[in-house]
Amino acid sequence: MGRRSQPRKQIAVPVRIFGTDSQGQVFSEKAQTVCVSRSGAELVGIQARLNIDEIVGLTYGTNRVHFRVKWIGSPGTSRAGHVGLLNIAPEKPLWDFPLPTEAPDNFLLGSVERRKDARYRSQNSIEIHIEGGASLRGTIADLSLGGCYVEIPLQLQPGAKLKLALWIGQSKVQATAVVAHRTPGVGAGLKFVEISEPDRDVIRKFLESLAPFARKPLRTVQNT
Numbered sequence: 001m002g003r004r005s006q007p008r009k010q011i012a013v014p015v016r017i018f019g020t021d022s023q024g025q026v027f028s029e030k031a032q033t034v035c036v037s038r039s040g041a042e043l044v045g046i047q048a049r050l051n052i053d054e055i056v057g058l059t060y061g062t063n064r065v066h067f068r069v070k071w072i073g074s075p076g077t078s079r080a081g082h083v084g085l086l087n088i089a090p091e092k093p094l095w096d097f098p099l100p101t102e103a104p105d106n107f108l109l110g111s112v113e114r115r116k117d118a119r120y121r122s123q124n125s126i127e128i129h130i131e132g133g134a135s136l137r138g139t140i141a142d143l144s145l146g147g148c149y150v151e152i153p154l155q156l157q158p159g160a161k162l163k164l165a166l167w168i169g170q171s172k173v174q175a176t177a178v179v180a181h182r183t184p185g186v187g188a189g190l191k192f193v194e195i196s197e198p199d200r201d202v203i204r205k206f207l208e209s210l211a212p213f214a215r216k217p218l219r220t221v222q223n224t
Contacts, residue, residue, distance in 0.1 A: 007100040008035040008042075015043065019056035019183045022049040024158070038099050040067065040086045050083060055149065055183045058085065058094065065094040066141075066186060088121070088141055088149070119144040120207050126150055129163035138187070140166065145203055147177065147191040156188045164190070168206045173199040 011033060018028035027048040034042040041058070050056070054069045068086045073079030087094075122143040128150070129135045138152035148166070156162075156179045166173040176194035 008037045009097075009099055010035045011097070013060065013095075013097075016059045017043065017046065017048075017056055018059075019050075019054060019186070020181075022051045022054075034082065036095060036099065038087075039090055040070070040084065042082060042084050044082050046081050046083050051181070053189075054181060055088065055186060055189070056085070057183070057186060060094050061096060063092075063094045063096075065089055065092050066183075118207075119149075120210050122148070122210075125167045127165040128152070128156075129165075130156070131161045131163070141187065143203065143207065145192075145200060145207070147180065147189065149187060149189045151187040153186075156182050158182060161193075162190065164192075166203075168202050171202050173202050175199065 013033050015031055015033060016028060017031050019026070021027050029047055031043045031045045034044050036042075050069050050072055052069055052072065055066055056069060057064055057066050066088050068088050069083055070086045071084040073082035119142045122140045124140045124143065126138050126140050126148070127135065128138060136152065136154055138150045141149045141151050143166075158179050158181060160179045162177050162179065164173075164175045164177050166175070174195075175192045177190040177192050180189040180191045182188040
């Protein structure tokens with residue numbers, strides 16, 4: 001059976017997608033929706049080469065929301081130029097038309113696990129210390145035992161080593177991380193490389209306390 005938790009609305013409206021492509025170059029281009037739901041969207045007309053799990057921005061009218069790339073249509077197939085996106089901030093308004101209410105949506109496509117740790121939507125504060133550089137604060141958009149995605153306007157270089165301080169409730173968790181990927185002007189994905197077991201347990205207990213809807217899907221859909 002399908003893995004989608006939200007029914008889709010078939011609708012074609014113009015949007016603009018922007019972010020960083022697979023070569024690390026900033027892009028911004030027009031596209032069109034194929035279908036949308038409360039948790040994501042399928043677009044067509046994408047020219048940029050994207051990476052799975054990359055964070056991109058989407059604008060519709062005057063609204064802007066960030067999405068995670070979940071699947072990319074294979075070249076030479078009917079899905080070429082299509083991408084599937086997962087909304088990482090579903091509480092923010094984007095569309096100006098009504099969407100179907102929540103209900104199981106039977107949708108069948110091959111899927112494959114891509115991550116070891118489940119990710120959860122989060123709004124925790126974080127302090128980032130750049131090795132040999134400045135310190136700054138940001139907000140965690142999603143969190144897992146293996147890392148986090150941080151909303152921060154400063155451009156962090158992939159591979160850069162960072163010292164982190166995360167506030168989990170009343171606890172301060174410390175970790176060393178590297179920048180796994182970035183979206184200029186939006187944020188960066190950080191991978192934990194050093195963290196104590198007590199601090200990891202604090203994160204684990206926090207994630208276990210979150211409501212089920214906070215959990216972000218693990219599966220990445222691949223088209224054939």
